[in-house]
Amino acid sequence: MEVTVKLFAYFRDGRFKEAASTLSDEETTPRNVIESLAIDMDDVGVIMVNNRHAAADYRLHNNDVLAIFPRIGGG
Amino acid sequence: MADKIFRVNMTDLTTSIEDVPADWAGLGGRGLTSTIVAAEVEPTCHPLGHRNKIIIAPGMLSGTVAANSGRISIGAKSPLTGTIKEANAGGTAAQMLAKSGCKALIIEGLPKGDSWYNLHLTADSITINKETELIGKGNFAVIDAVADRLNDKHGVISIGQAGEMKLLSANISIKDPDSNLRSCGRGGLGAVLGSKRIKFISIAPTDAKVDIANQEAFTAANRTFTKALVDNPISQALGQYGTNVLVNIINESGGLPTRNFTSGQFDGHEAISGETMYDTIVEREGKPKHNCHKGCVIQCSQIYNDVNKAYKTSGFEYESIWAMGADCCVDNLDHIAEADHLMDDMGIDSIETSVAMAVAMEAGVLDFGDGAEVCRILKEEVANGTPLGHIIGCGAGNVGRTFGVTRVPVVKNQAIPAYDPRAIKGIGITYCTSTQGADHTMGYTIATNILGVGGSVDPLSKEGQIELSRNLQIATAAIDSTGMCLFIAFAALDDEKCLPALVDMLNARFGINLTADDVTSLGSTILKTEHDFNLAAGFTNKDDRLPEFFSEEPIAPHNVVWDISGEEIDTFWDF
Known part of the structure; x- marks a missing residue:
C-alpha cells in the first residue's frame, strides 16, 4: 500500500517535508508510520488523513495522504 | 502607589486625576474599558463625534513581574462596527501605566479648531501639548521623535497617517522594548484617537512599583504559572515558528x-x-x-x-x-x-x-x-x-x-x-456572536476544532460548536482583563496547574479571595455588558449572522457550506 506522508514544523528536521511511503500489510496505521520515523508519539499533536483529523490507530488505505504535526498553536 | 483614573477632556483641554470608583476597583484591561464605555458612552453616539470616549487600561496584573502580563487594552465605540470595542496589544505601555498608578486613561470630547495635540503622562500628572512637527508622519517617526525630545525609555502610544485621516481600519500602535511596534489592531480605534486630534501619548519612565498585597504568595504563584507556560510544548513551538x-x-x-x-x-x-x-x-x-x-x-x-x-x-x-x-x-x-x-x-x-x-x-x-x-x-x-x-x-x-x-x-x-467558518464551524459561531464583529481572538475555537487543545470538537460537525465558542468567549473576556497574553490559554487549557496559579496571583496582588468560578463569572459579566451596549446601540440578533455566500457557496476541499441556523446561533446568549 502506498501513502503520501507529510511532516511539519520540527518533525522535518533530519527527515523530509513530503515523501511516498510503502506500507506492509501489517503496518497500516499512522502510529506505525510515526514509529518507523522515530518520532515520539508524545510529541505528536495532530494527525490528519486526507484533510480530516484521524486517530493514531486509524486504518490507512492506498493513496491516503497522511499529515503529522507536533503540538503547535498560534492565532 | 494608589491607582487613579487619569481623565483628559479635549473639548476644553483640561485634565484631572480622580479616585477610582469602588465599582471599578476590581477590574482591569478589557473588563475595565468595556465597563467604562458602557457607563459613560451613549451607545447611539457617532463613534467619531464628541460623545465617544477612548479608554486605555493596563491589565490587572500588568506592571507586576507576572509572566506575560504586559497587555494593554484600548476601548471605545468602534467606527468600523458601531459596536463596543476592545483591542489589546503588548509593548511597554501597559507596564509603565500600571507602575505610574494609572488604572485607566479616559479621553473624551473633541477639540475645536484644527490643531493637533500630544499627551504626556507621568506618575502624578498628565498634560496636553500642541503638536505640529509629527503631523502627516508614520508611527516609526513618532517613536524616533519622542526618543529625541525626551529619551528612548519613554512609552509611546500613537497613530499614523491612517488614524489622522480617520480611516475606519486605523489602529493604535504601542512601542515595544526595541522601539518597534505592536498594534491594538482591530475596529478602527486609531480613527477615534484621530478624531480627538491626538497624535501620540508619551509615558514617562518611573521607579515606582505596583502594590502587591501578599508578595510571598505572589512570587510562589508566579513561579508555578511561569513553569506551566515554559513547559508547554505549544509555547515552545510558538517561540520557534x-x-x-x-x-x-x-x-x-x-x-x-x-x-x-x-x-x-x-x-x-x-x-x-x-x-x-x-x-x-x-x-x-x-x-x-x-x-x-x-x-x-x-x-x-x-x-x-x-x-x-x-x-x-x-x-x-x-x-x-x-x-x-x-x-x-x-x-x-x-x-x-x-x-x-x-x-x-x-x-x-x-x-x-x-x-x-x-x-x-x-x-x-x-x-x-x-x-x-x-x-x-x-x-x-x-x-x-x-x-x-x-x-x-x-x-x-x-x-x-x-x-x-x-x-x-x-x-x-x-x-x-x-x-473559514464553513470548514471550521466553531469559529463561525465566534464570528457571529462576538460583541465586536468578526474576531478570532474573542473565542478561539481553533484550539479545540483543529489543534487538539482543550479536547476535540469535529470542525465540520454542527455539534458542540455553540457551547465551545461560549465557554471560550467567557474565558477570553476574563483573560483579557488580567493583562495576560491570550497565548497563556494553550497552557491553561491543558495544564491543570496553570489557571489556579493565575487566580492565586490575582488574589495575592489585590489581597482578595477569588475562586476560579469568580473569574468565569467576571468573563460572563463582561460579555453581557458588551452585548447590552450593542443592543442599546441598535443591534439585534439578526446582526449575529454570516454573509449569505457562506451558506450558498461550498468550499473546497470539503465542499461544505455554513449550515448553522439563526435560531441555533441565538442560543449562544442563553447563559
Whole structure:
C-alpha cells in the first residue's frame, strides 16, 4: 500500500517535508508510520488523513495522504 | 502607589486625576474599558463625534513581574462596527501605566479648531501639548521623535497617517522594548484617537512599583504559572515558528480562506508558511524569537530581515501573512513583509486592510497575486489618502459596497480573519456572536476544532460548536482583563496547574479571595455588558449572522457550506 506522508514544523528536521511511503500489510496505521520515523508519539499533536483529523490507530488505505504535526498553536 | 483614573477632556483641554470608583476597583484591561464605555458612552453616539470616549487600561496584573502580563487594552465605540470595542496589544505601555498608578486613561470630547495635540503622562500628572512637527508622519517617526525630545525609555502610544485621516481600519500602535511596534489592531480605534486630534501619548519612565498585597504568595504563584507556560510544548513551538506555524495546518485542514474566500487551500502555502519563514529568518540573521513585552516567556514575535539582512518587520503574524498571502494569493513572503511594515508605519489594521485588498482584487482594482501592486497601493494611495486609499482604508465592507462585490467576508462590517467558518464551524459561531464583529481572538475555537487543545470538537460537525465558542468567549473576556497574553490559554487549557496559579496571583496582588468560578463569572459579566451596549446601540440578533455566500457557496476541499441556523446561533446568549 502506498501513502503520501507529510511532516511539519520540527518533525522535518533530519527527515523530509513530503515523501511516498510503502506500507506492509501489517503496518497500516499512522502510529506505525510515526514509529518507523522515530518520532515520539508524545510529541505528536495532530494527525490528519486526507484533510480530516484521524486517530493514531486509524486504518490507512492506498493513496491516503497522511499529515503529522507536533503540538503547535498560534492565532 | 494608589491607582487613579487619569481623565483628559479635549473639548476644553483640561485634565484631572480622580479616585477610582469602588465599582471599578476590581477590574482591569478589557473588563475595565468595556465597563467604562458602557457607563459613560451613549451607545447611539457617532463613534467619531464628541460623545465617544477612548479608554486605555493596563491589565490587572500588568506592571507586576507576572509572566506575560504586559497587555494593554484600548476601548471605545468602534467606527468600523458601531459596536463596543476592545483591542489589546503588548509593548511597554501597559507596564509603565500600571507602575505610574494609572488604572485607566479616559479621553473624551473633541477639540475645536484644527490643531493637533500630544499627551504626556507621568506618575502624578498628565498634560496636553500642541503638536505640529509629527503631523502627516508614520508611527516609526513618532517613536524616533519622542526618543529625541525626551529619551528612548519613554512609552509611546500613537497613530499614523491612517488614524489622522480617520480611516475606519486605523489602529493604535504601542512601542515595544526595541522601539518597534505592536498594534491594538482591530475596529478602527486609531480613527477615534484621530478624531480627538491626538497624535501620540508619551509615558514617562518611573521607579515606582505596583502594590502587591501578599508578595510571598505572589512570587510562589508566579513561579508555578511561569513553569506551566515554559513547559508547554505549544509555547515552545510558538517561540520557534511564531504564530505563522498555523499556515500549513490550517491549509491541511481545508480551512485556509484563499482567493477572497473561494477555496480552503492555497497552492502557495509552503512559501508563506512558518517553516519557510523560520528558515528565511535564520538565513538572513534575523531573530526567530523575540518578546513584545518584558516578562514574556513565550516569545512568539520575531525580527524578519530583508534580503540584505536589514530589519524589515517584527510581530509578523499568521493573521497578516494569511490575509496578504492566501486571501490575496500573494506567495512571496518579502512582499507580505513589506506590506506589513507599511501598514505598521501608517497605522492600519493588517487583517482588515488585507481582506479589503482581496475584495478589491475580486472587483478588478488589481490582480490576485500582485504583491508589488499591493505595496504600491498601500504606500502611494492609502498612506497619502487618495480616494482609492480611503476606499480601501475604510475596510472590506466599504470596498464591497463601493465596487458592488457581494462576496464580502465581514460580520458587523469587520473582516473575517484567517479561518473559514464553513470548514471550521466553531469559529463561525465566534464570528457571529462576538460583541465586536468578526474576531478570532474573542473565542478561539481553533484550539479545540483543529489543534487538539482543550479536547476535540469535529470542525465540520454542527455539534458542540455553540457551547465551545461560549465557554471560550467567557474565558477570553476574563483573560483579557488580567493583562495576560491570550497565548497563556494553550497552557491553561491543558495544564491543570496553570489557571489556579493565575487566580492565586490575582488574589495575592489585590489581597482578595477569588475562586476560579469568580473569574468565569467576571468573563460572563463582561460579555453581557458588551452585548447590552450593542443592543442599546441598535443591534439585534439578526446582526449575529454570516454573509449569505457562506451558506450558498461550498468550499473546497470539503465542499461544505455554513449550515448553522439563526435560531441555533441565538442560543449562544442563553447563559
